[in-house]
Amino acid sequence: MSALPHMGAQPAAAADAPVLAIDGLDIRLPAGADRALAVQGASLQLRAGQTLCVVGESGSGKSMIANAIMGLLPGPQVAPVAGRILFQGQDLLQLDEAGLRQLRGSRIGMVFQEPMTALNPVMRIGEQIGEVFDAHLRLPAAEKRQRILAALADVGLPDPALLIDSHPFRLSGGQRQRVMIACAMALEPALLICDEPTTALDVTTQAQILALIRGLQHRRGMAVLFITHDFGVVSEIADQVVVMQTGCIVEAGDVQQVLRAPRNAYTRQLIAAIPQGRARQPVGDAGAPLVLQVQDLCKTHVTGRGLFSRGRRVEAAKDVSFDLRQGQTLGLVGESGSGKSSVGRCLVGLSPFESGRILFKGRSLLSGGPLMRQSGGKIQMVFQDPNASLNPRQKVGAAIAAGPIAQGVPVHEAQARCRELLALVGLGAEAADRWPHEFSGGQRQRICIARALAMQPELLVADEPVSALDVSVQAQVLKLFAEVRQRFQLAMVFITHDLRVAGEMCDHIAVMQRGRVVEHGPAAEVLTNPRHAYTQALINAVPRLAA
Amino acid sequence: MSKAFWRRFCRNKGAVLGLLVLAVALVLVAVGPLLAPNDPWDMVQQPFLAPLQEAGFPMGTDTMGRDIFSGVVRGARISLLIAVVSTAVSLLIGVGIGAVAGYFGGWVDATLMRFTELFQAVPSFALAIVLVAIFQPSVGAIVAAIAIVSWPPVARLVRGEFLSLRQRDFVAAAQLAGLSTPRIILTQVLPNAASPIVVMASLMVATAILLESSLSFLGLGDPNQMSWGYMVGSARTVLRQAWWMAVFPGLAIVLTVLALNLVGEGLNDGLNARADGRSR
Numbered sequence: 001m002s003a004l005p006h007m008g009a010q011p012a013a014a015a016d017a018p019v020l021a022i023d024g025l026d027i028r029l030p031a032g033a034d035r036a037l038a039v040q041g042a043s044l045q046l047r048a049g050q051t052l053c054v055v056g057e058s059g060s061g062k063s064m065i066a067n068a069i070m071g072l073l074p075g076p077q078v079a080p081v082a083g084r085i086l087f088q089g090q091d092l093l094q095l096d097e098a099g100l101r102q103l104r105g106s107r108i109g110m111v112f113q114e115p116m117t118a119l120n121p122v123m124r125i126g127e128q129i130g131e132v133f134d135a136h137l138r139l140p141a142a143e144k145r146q147r148i149l150a151a152l153a154d155v156g157l158p159d160p161a162l163l164i165d166s167h168p169f170r171l172s173g174g175q176r177q178r179v180m181i182a183c184a185m186a187l188e189p190a191l192l193i194c195d196e197p198t199t200a201l202d203v204t205t206q207a208q209i210l211a212l213i214r215g216l217q218h219r220r221g222m223a224v225l226f227i228t229h230d231f232g233v234v235s236e237i238a239d240q241v242v243v244m245q246t247g248c249i250v251e252a253g254d255v256q257q258v259l260r261a262p263r264n265a266y267t268r269q270l271i272a273a274i275p276q277g278r279a280r281q282p283v284g285d286a287g288a289p290l291v292l293q294v295q296d297l298c299k300t301h302v303t304g305r306g307l308f309s310r311g312r313r314v315e316a317a318k319d320v321s322f323d324l325r326q327g328q329t330l331g332l333v334g335e336s337g338s339g340k341s342s343v344g345r346c347l348v349g350l351s352p353f354e355s356g357r358i359l360f361k362g363r364s365l366l367s368g369g370p371l372m373r374q375s376g377g378k379i380q381m382v383f384q385d386p387n388a389s390l391n392p393r394q395k396v397g398a399a400i401a402a403g404p405i406a407q408g409v410p411v412h413e414a415q416a417r418c419r420e421l422l423a424l425v426g427l428g429a430e431a432a433d434r435w436p437h438e439f440s441g442g443q444r445q446r447i448c449i450a451r452a453l454a455m456q457p458e459l460l461v462a463d464e465p466v467s468a469l470d471v472s473v474q475a476q477v478l479k480l481f482a483e484v485r486q487r488f489q490l491a492m493v494f495i496t497h498d499l500r501v502a503g504e505m506c507d508h509i510a511v512m513q514r515g516r517v518v519e520h521g522p523a524a525e526v527l528t529n530p531r532h533a534y535t536q537a538l539i540n541a542v543p544r545l546a547a
Numbered sequence: 548m549s550k551a552f553w554r555r556f557c558r559n560k561g562a563v564l565g566l567l568v569l570a571v572a573l574v575l576v577a578v579g580p581l582l583a584p585n586d587p588w589d590m591v592q593q594p595f596l597a598p599l600q601e602a603g604f605p606m607g608t609d610t611m612g613r614d615i616f617s618g619v620v621r622g623a624r625i626s627l628l629i630a631v632v633s634t635a636v637s638l639l640i641g642v643g644i645g646a647v648a649g650y651f652g653g654w655v656d657a658t659l660m661r662f663t664e665l666f667q668a669v670p671s672f673a674l675a676i677v678l679v680a681i682f683q684p685s686v687g688a689i690v691a692a693i694a695i696v697s698w699p700p701v702a703r704l705v706r707g708e709f710l711s712l713r714q715r716d717f718v719a720a721a722q723l724a725g726l727s728t729p730r731i732i733l734t735q736v737l738p739n740a741a742s743p744i745v746v747m748a749s750l751m752v753a754t755a756i757l758l759e760s761s762l763s764f765l766g767l768g769d770p771n772q773m774s775w776g777y778m779v780g781s782a783r784t785v786l787r788q789a790w791w792m793a794v795f796p797g798l799a800i801v802l803t804v805l806a807l808n809l810v811g812e813g814l815n816d817g818l819n820a821r822a823d824g825r826s827r
Contacts, residue, residue: 389716393738403724
């Protein structure tokens with residue numbers, strides 16, 4: 001305990017020794033889990049000034065390693081059972097809670113995935129960073145405030161003197177993540193652990209945060225352990241890469257070598273699954289019937305309206321217009337808050353719009369609930385979160401057949417159609433008798449597609465259908481979308497924040513910013529020759545494989 | 548009720564014990580008249596007979612020579628009947644109002660919740676006393692009074708559940724598929740809100756037993772029905788001479804209420820599928 005190295009008092013001999021060395025780490029899972037060990041025989045080394053990316057799909061055990069280093073594994077059921085975690089030569093697994101506490105925050109910093117929930121909403125920003133100092137140092141109030149201001153300025157936040165006394169709700173997701181990084185970096189740790197710090201952020205914000213982490217690392221010379229599922233991010237930030245599959249390290253090495261010449265089949269598969277953003281050639285002749293015409297659609301969200309207050313008005317859509325023909329796909333692209341999802345929900349009738357017209361097969365539709373009745377289920381939607389879009393208490397078959405039955409299709413016919421569609425989406429008819437929780441995220445998204453298809457729709461609105469999925473699953477689901485579009489001659493509105501996905505899926509792309517369509521054109525043209533500054537910024541922010 | 552449910556339920560030892568106690572109580576209700584053939588209102592022995600003093604009177608007799616064991620057995624029937632029926636009625640009211648308020652939101656929600664608060668603003672026991680006094684004490688009136696004072700928490704719980712479930716995408720998908728609103732409420736949302744409602748119902752049965760006992764203790768029970776609360780109430784004046792008069796019905800109340808609470812906790816574990824494999 002008392003032998004802990006204090007800040008800045010590193011033995012000179014340890015300079016080229018690894019900051020972090022994990023040796024044969026096993027982490028067990030509770031009985032009844034899908035495998036016995038969450039992490040099996042993991043070994044890795046990380047030197048000062050280097051970034052090591054741990055890459056893998058969800059469930060591969062990559063976050064378990066980060067939590068094991070910090071001593072944050074949940075209780076006796078999930079615990080390290082073998083191996084060593086050497087941090088500056090000290091085995092963290094042998095340390096007790098008090099010993100770990102001295103290291104956390106001061107020698108090892110951690111940044112989490114979800115910036116919206118990682119900050120305490122009722123504490124001022126300054127107080128939250130101040131806690132780090134309080135836990136490890138004793139500083140006079142004035143000096144503490146100075147150091148907090150310095151920490152905020154260090155992560156590139158504008159106007160630290162104002163921010164220090166603000167509450168988290170005033171900050172955007174990217175700014176909150178900067179505050180989290182400021183917390184983690186406050187005491188200049190030797191090791192920074194980042195657990196998917198940019199996954200919840202927009203692509204432009206992601207680029208800024210990655211640049212920030214890289215810049216801080218160069219200045220401070222710390223080691224960064226970066227956990228991600230995105231090979232694009234890896235190529236932007238990593239020096240070393242470790243690829244994990246179901247708890248085992250399947251490939252490790254220098255970033256250039258792993259990206260250029262992956263030795264392992266799984267790594268090759270992961271890299272191949274990354275959408276390349278190759279623009280699709282527009283299909284469907286111009287003479288195909290118009291399915292959807294949107295004219296000057298306007299939608300305003302009013303928040304915080306009470307009995308005596310007018311509330312805050314946000315324009316989610318302002319004069320949005322586009323046409324869509326049978327068999328064609330339009331991509332709505334933009335950052336979160338750009339209004340792309342609001343437009344999608346207006347199109348299917350889940351939320352009303354104020355003005356403008358939506359014409360479905362030449363017929364003008366009313367706004368909101370009546371739109372749903374008028375369209376008779378021919379406009380369907382696939383949602384973002386496959387966990388929330390299936391009723392956990394309803395069997396898959398019943399969920400798919402419920403729609404056609406409500407539209408008057410005889411029960412046995414609806415069930416036959418349901419089995420047929422389940423086979424079509426690659427799940428097999430026997431999936432009908434199972435519960436949603438028995439399926440993985442990608443399989444659930446397939447079920448959702450089958451459910452939408454059961455209504456024999458003519459227009460499919462897909463709201464970020466692959467952004468919650470792993471990259472290899474994402475590729476399969478996108479392929480399925482392309483297949484059903486071809487087979488049923490569907491018109492599709494594909495909402496996404498990912499330009500690479502939009503390029504592969506869409507014939508036309510409309511880029512939205514703050515409720516307005518700022519650029520609209522054929523996919524190839526928008527991607528290769530963007531005219532609007534915002535589109536250019538979006539395209540430049542997309543992480544690219546260096547290879 | 549699946550295998551997994553029972554596995555999780557049985558992991559909670561207290562809940563299994565509670566279930567056993569409840570089973571014993573139900574057996575008493577069913578075969579009670581065979582075990583205790585005496586009418587609980589009849590004078591069958593000398594008064595103030597201590598427990599086990601005389602064969603056939605394991606719990607002794609009261610001030611008028613009535614058999615306490617018969618009273619406890621017969622009281623189980625009326626206490627449980629009132630508790631279960633009043634819980635069912637208040638569930639009907641509470642789930643109905645809560646579901647409508649939570650699903651539709653807006654002014655419907657505001658109106659219904661203000662109406663609910665009207666009931667919550669009055670202390671529930673005081674309201675129950677007033678209601679029973681107005682209606683004249685009878686089983687029906689007591690059931691109605693308990694139901695009327697105990698539905699507001701159910702309504703609030705169900706409303707909360709519905710407000711959050713309403714936002715889920717599967718509800719939107721059901722709307723897009725053209726399902727009617729009552730159908731969405733009954734088949735999509737309600738099954739997902741079932742577990743907290745079931746757990747709450749088990750605790751409500753317990754509070755209903757206590758409410759009924761308290762009313763009877765104050766002399767507001769049905770005068771034609773022997774109940775645990777009435778027995779404790781009538782023992783009040785002679786507590787120091789004849790402790791057994793209050794202790795046995797009191798024990799019956801404590802055991803049943805405790806058992807119901809334990810079962811409620813077990814149901815919570817059992818119905819919470821996400822707890823599987825974690826913690827405990």
